[in-house]
Amino acid sequence: MKNFNIILGLVLLGLTSLSAQSAEIRDYHKEVIGKDCKTCHDNGIKQFPSDQSCLQCHDVDDLAKKTARSEEDKWQNPHNNLHYGKEVPCQECHSEHKTKQPLCSNCHTFKFDKHKG
Secondary structure (H helix, E strand, O other), rough: OOHHHHHHHHHHHHHHHHHHHOOOHHHHHHHHHHHOHHHOOOOOOOOOOOOOHHHHHHHHHHHHHHHHHHOOOEEEEEEEEEEEOOOOOHHHOOOOOOOOOOOHHHOOOOOOOOOOO
């Protein structure tokens, strides 16, 4: 019976580690993140990463420049917009493990062709 409990424990431990590693990582983050989930999940593995975690690698001013629109559409910039300025939490539009619709798409119909959900 003791051996059975040990074997059962090892099997469960193995399944747990497999499920933790089965999350998809986007290609553009693989080099940086590798397999260390705590690189981004600074609040714990089961919690969303903090904005500080994202901003260790991504500069919000650079993102605002890269996603800038024409002068006429300047407030449609997802990283510097009329409603939230540069203060939108990253997790409102981005998710590492599954595609997410941008917060703006609840009311606006414009497309973000290069959106990395």
